[in-house]
Amino acid sequence: MRQKPGILHLDMDAFYASVEQAAKPSLRGKPVVVGGIGGRGVVATASYEARRFGVRSAMPTAEARRRCPNAAFLIPRFTAYRDVSERVMGLLGQLSPLVEPLSLDEAFVDLEAGPHGEELDTAGATELAVRLRADIRAATGLTASVGLATSKLVAKIASEAAKPDGLVVVAPGEEHAxxxxxxxxxxxxxxxxxxxxxxxxxxxxxxxxxxxxxxxxxxxxxxxxxxxxxxxxLGIDDRPVVAERDAKSVSVEDTFEVDLVDRARVAAELDRLAARCVERLRAAGRSGRTVVVKMRRYDFSTLTRSETLRAPTDDLAVVRETVHRLAAQVDFTGGLRLLGVGVASLADFAQQDLFGEVAGADVGFAGGGDEAADLEVGKAADEDAAPAAAGTGEPAPGEEAAAEHGPEDGAYGPVPVFHPGRFGNAKWLPGQDVTHTEYGPGWVQGSGVGRVTVRFETPGSAPGRVRTFPVDDPDVTASAPLPLVAEGEPPQGG
The missing domain is CATH 1.10.150.20 (5' to 3' exonuclease, C-terminal subdomain)
Structure with missing residues (x-):
């Protein structure tokens, strides 16, 4: 065990919701829920104001609406979250070269490996943590909770005890308290x-x-x-902070508003998912030996099927053929609400299999212990098996926002990607960034009956005015998120 509280665990407070509140002045101090907004949506995270009404992560959005009907229900904006995350991770990197990100909003830092490591003591580590939290507030306008301890385990629990917006330091010998x-x-x-x-x-x-x-x-x-x-x-945990963790798989999945019952439609969706998966695989310069299909049926039972090839591949034809062969093993009478395709057992090269035969096959149910076949990132196959690293930060957002995971997500862990088209035919969605040729930047507050309502405000402005336009008004266009804190500006709200 270490003799210094040199392990720091940082966890941003209600990260997605806090980013939305910082970006939208009219929502500060009000309940905000981020995640899927439709009938099958799931809460990704809720602001502390919404949590007082019992809203929590992974709750069906419909239940969250019943508990807190006056909350702002917003789609996730991962570009904005990732931009903030990069700022935060950059500040952590100034403390030590050993930074282990667990997700966009959570990371471990080994302070003893940093420039202050040799003279580090409890007072010095505390000073670094206090300064870090202040720097994060200045750079992003957001708050973070920090735990300091002699191990990753205790540091993680300490940061949880510090929430929200706090710091808990566990000096050597104080773990039991x-x-x-x-x-x-x-x-x-x-x-x-x-x-x-x-x-x-x-x-x-x-x-x-x-x-x-x-x-x-x-x-x-x-x-x-x-x-x-x-x-x-007993507080004993000698696991080191690992700066780089190689991805185990690349996977994509979609949840559908209406259960799929037509085999031709299922086949077409599998082709599309296979193409997206291979595209991400190639973009990362990787290949894989194990092809996995995930299918969630109408009754919420989830099954995975996987097949291990003779050699790693990034060939779309091979992946597509294998996917269809695996899907044929599943009886989806009654309908499918979710489909996923993944490639695991990754390698840095692709070796084409001249014979195109399968060396072996592993077929099993989700949760049966085949970790590579579990496409739900952050969810262990056995919920009681000790994970390699604590926590995954905020869970993947509502099922309507398709989660795509891949090694190109880099040090910041798996980053779900939002696709507006997955929300049905709606052109404008709550929380979406837009700009108007006359009124400037704003965000969609709601839409329907051929109209879209936009609130015009920016992170550094006062709460803005609301205006309504025809849904196809050419003066209203989608736009990129604005930074929460511009260079040289003090943070607003939060």
Whole structure:
């Protein structure tokens, strides 16, 4: 164990919603929900004002509307979120070369590897964290919560305790004071199943877990998981901060407003997804041996099928043929609400298989332990298996915003990509950036019955006026997001 609180964990507060509030002055201090906006949408994140009404991430948007009908429900704008993330990650990089991003809004930093590492002590680490939070506020107008500790595990839990907009420092030897009172679910690797097993033997807190007989935990959960649970309960975690983590797969998936029941339509959608997946694979200069198909049926049951080829490939014809062969194994009578295509077991080159035969096949259900076949980034195949890194930040947004994941997303983890066309026939969507030839930049507040309502304001302005136009008005056009804080300007709101 380290003798200095040299591991910093940073987590931006309600990131997507906070970016929207900073970009839209009229929404500051009001409930904001970001995610899918249609009947099958899911909440990506909610502002703290919305959380007071019980709105939370991964909740169906329909339920969020019932709980907080007066909230602003907005589509995700990942270009804006990524721009802010790059500013934040740049500030972390000034502290240390060892920065491990977990998502757009969350990262670990090894302060001991930075320029202040040799003389670092608790006071020095605290000073760096205080300065970092101030720099983030100045650069973005947003707040961040930070945990400092001797390990990644404790730093992550400390930042959670610091939320919102706080700093918790756990000096060496003080780990038990933070951990012991917390429920066991606060630990990595403890999901509902593990928590229930522990409850049955009278263990509900981390302190009780740390005081348990490790041999008994091994008998209950196996050698690796049992020992790992006991170590984590004692605050023991020697995992290093890893600056670069190679992507395991490239995948794309879409959820449909109406369940697909026609086999010809399913085949066409699979062709389209395969093409998008291969395009992303080639853009990243990668190839892969394992082709995966994900299908979520009308009853929400999700199945994956995967097939391992003889050699890595980036050939669209090979991927497409394999995808159709895998999909033919699934009975989707009743309809499909989601389709996904992925390529895993990645390599840096493509070797064409002259024979086009399959060396072996792995067929199983989602959650059956085939991590490469699980296309839902950030969701382990076994919810109680200890993940490689804590947390994934905000979950992928509502199902209507198709999530695309690939290694070209770089150090910032998988970045879902918003496609307006996936929201049906609507031309203008709530939260979308627009500009008017006379009134300048603004954002779509709503649309319908042939009209679009736009609020004209910018991150540095006062709350703006609302104007309504015909939905096909040529003076209203889509535009790129404006920066939250221009160079040399003080942050506004947040």
């Amino acid at each position: 933070l951990l012991d009172p917390l429920p066991v679910r606060a630990l990595w690797g403890v999901g509902p199943a593990t928590a229930e097993h522990l409850r049955k033997v009278g263990i509900t807190t981390i302190g009780e877990l740390g005081a348990a007989d490790p041999d008994e935990l091994v008998r209950m959960f196996g050698q690796a998981h049992g020992r790992g649970l006991h170590d984590h309960a």
